[in-house]
Amino acid sequence: MCNAEHISNKRTNFIVEKLLFSVLIIGLSTSLLALNTLAQDYTQWGLPAGAKARLGKGAIREIAFSPDGKQFAIASSIGIWIHDAQSTEALNFLTGHTGTVRSVAYSDDGLILASGSEDNTIRLWDARTGTHIRTLTGHLSSVNDIVFSPDSNTLASGSNDSNVRIWDVRTGTSLLTLTGHSRIVSGVVFSPDGKTLASASWDQTVRIWDVSSGKPIQTLAGHTKHLLTVDFSPDGNTIASGSWDRTVRIWDAKTGKHLRSLTGHKGGGVMNVKFNPVYSSILISTGAWDGTIRINDIQTETHLWTLKGHQPGGVLIAAFSPDGKMLLSGSFDGTLCLWNLEIDEPIQRLTGYSNKVDSVTFSPDGNLLASGGGTDKTVQLWQADTYTLLKSLIGHTWEVNCVVFNPDGKIIASADNDNIVHFWNVQSGSQIRTLPKHKDGISCIAFSPDGRIIASGSWDNTIRFWDVETGEALHELTEHTDRVSSVVYSSDGKMLASGSWDDTIYLWDVQRYKPIRVLSEHTHNVGSLAYSPDNKTLASGSWDKTVRLWDVHTGELLWTFMGHTNSINSLDFSPDGKALVSGSSDGTVLVWKLTHGTVN
Structure with a gap:
């Protein structure tokens, strides 16, 4: 089983009052017993010509919940898997990319799912049916991260080609190319009002852009190694960035001032930072090699506790459910953990994903x-x-x-x-x-x-x-x-x-x-x-x-x-x-x- 380790006995109102979902626990615990029977179904999905069955779902690269919290999508080395959030049953498997899928994102209206791949393309899918809508081309290298604007009309992408692109979702047209980073762009995120965009890069900086003009507003510097991830707080006042220097830096989104640094991850870097979508002060970070998820209250500057359950070797990604009550984490060890933060234990471990088969x-x-x-x-x-x-x-x-x-x-x-x-x-x-x-x-x-x-x-x-x-x-x-x-x-x-x-x-x-x-x-x-x-x-x-x-x-x-x-x-x-x-x-x-x- 996955385990969790308390770091502090202090409980915030966020934990006591809001993370209560025992009904979900019961539903997941019983429904996951059916996973082995479901395996016979998904082994037949999306097979190449001549193949009889598939064992395994590929390596996990990113997770995204649908806006209504009823489904989650997993980007993997072979395609995109869609799961029911309550039963965790695999519902669909989307194929078409010719390389590893590195990023997935739902539009805020829940109608479209986007995926970015090492094949240099972005694909848009009907989120309800899984039908491929269109393919966006223009990047010259792997697409590492994608994000929809709050109004769902535009999409931003960051690539190994060092550029950020802004796309018209309806037409698939590339509207703007944001240049300025000198190395790989590893993360992109819109501000809650959709007016600005933050991008994280291997050039050790976060850049803030004006979305309407595509012009840079400011550059946030201070990390000593390349950046892997960036996120806006729900109130738009704060930016968090994670780096291979093992730190999380907290920035004032308006002034660009560095507010504080969070440390504690051991080995590798900080792979992922995510603000809770409901509580602006609650931030999680995942470690590249220590296999942990750290939860911090940035307002009180308190480290609340550390979740341990993945094998050492790295937690790649984590995502909150839209209501902020559930956390799903994915790791290099091929497992996904659904966490019950109220009792510091996961609801369940999902298997079937694998880093590779030798x-x-x-x-x-x-x-x-x-x-x-x-x-x-x-x-x-x-x-x-x-x-x-x-x-x-x-x-x-x-x-x-x-x-x-x-x-x-x-x-x-x-x-x-x-x-x-x-x-x-x-x-x-x-x-x-x-x-x-x-x-x-x-x-x-x-x-x-x-x-x-x-x-x-x-x-x-x-x-x-x-x-x-x-x-x-x-x-x-x-x-x-x-x-x-x-x-x-x-x-x-x-x-x-x-x-x-x-x-x-x-x-x-x-x-x-x-x-x-x-x-x-x-x-x-x-x-x-x-x-x-x-x-x-x-x-x-x-x-x-x-x-x-x-x-x-x-x-x-x-x-x-x-x-x-x-x-x-x-x-x-x-x-x-x-x-x-x-x-x-x-x-x-x-x-x-x-x-x-x-x-x-």
Whole structure:
């Protein structure tokens, strides 16, 4: 469960009188029991051509509540998810962007949802139906933040191109380009009256702009590292900014005077600042690495308390509900927490989001899927036919790079950046043992078909063969010129395929430890390989975002699959050869339906 730590016993009237929503707690506690059954629904939404299902919702980037508080939208690495705020049920999934969605915002009238993406575009959607209305183009780089004006007629956006743009929502026309920042614009926010706009930048400043003319009014300087976030108080009198210097600065919005600085976050920077929409003095800030949310009363200069529940590694974003009674936070660990501030505990934790998936594999009987990767440092076991999460295997101290079943399906081997191979009992989920350390990070492992040997690929550009029972190193291959990212045996045990960051795939004669041929069609790092059950086809996944199928005998390229929005890190065929799963850094697993090695 998520937990919270009191910093002060003092309770403000804001807390005692206003944060009472036990009815909401009851509704959420009961409705969240249905999340696993809902998983079968959302796994089918918005699939690319040829895909059968998706496990995971991608990595969380931003959260926004609808103005009526009935829904919230989540920007993720693969699209925009819409959830019911009371039941937390996933209602819709909006796709169309070709890059990670970094920002989402509802218009104040609740009719339009906007999304900004790393594909340099902004998309406008009908907030009720999810229908795409139009796409706004003009930025030359990633769109990091977007915000509607209070009257919903205009939209502001901040980009990696160092510019702020003002858009006409009705026509999609770019009205103004605000220039002046010298580095990335990370945050934008309108004043409550809509007359001014504040922008935060990596140039360590906040700039205040006149919205009608687009001219700068003043520049707020004082942070010592780049800024990540900015917000106006509801009364318009105060601006808060958060920086990589680990401080929150409070400014007078009219004069630009620095009023005070808030400290307390440890490690990284302040990722997000948000004023409570009802109480102008209440401000929350989220930490980049300490995994905490700090709540402050800026009027009394009192730190009220700290919410702890996300794993260290960073709370990316947080959002108040429109009535100021609920807080939703999202983290690098792939979780969302709904907080009950009255009792300093979350209402519930929402799962299904993931920072990334580095490895995925079927069990030999096809009944289970195992996946690993991301900041949660776990191996996850799924029911293959229902896509239901069964258990998480905990014990790694670093991100899990690779996961594989032994031939009888009773043991899982997994490896991480700490150079250790872990062995797990599938039935109990307990750890059995570990192998001696590789001399550098282990990026991939594979059991021989008889289960007696494990091959490991390393960041030191080599492939090593180990005796599973004794842990003895048997042989080493040194032909690759960059780190080895994938190794896989053919089912007859005669061949081994290896993929590397040198963009090549080697096919090896295992008995003689000699290369047979080299496949070199990928245009970026090869991340994963898998043999089909009949050994006739090899699948490869790459950082070029494609999955390719090869004829093993001739080396001919048979097919190229496209659908992921980031690098492909893991692949596996189902035992009958009719399905192929691919795990990606976009935080999802795609299941591809195959017939004779091609898409059905």
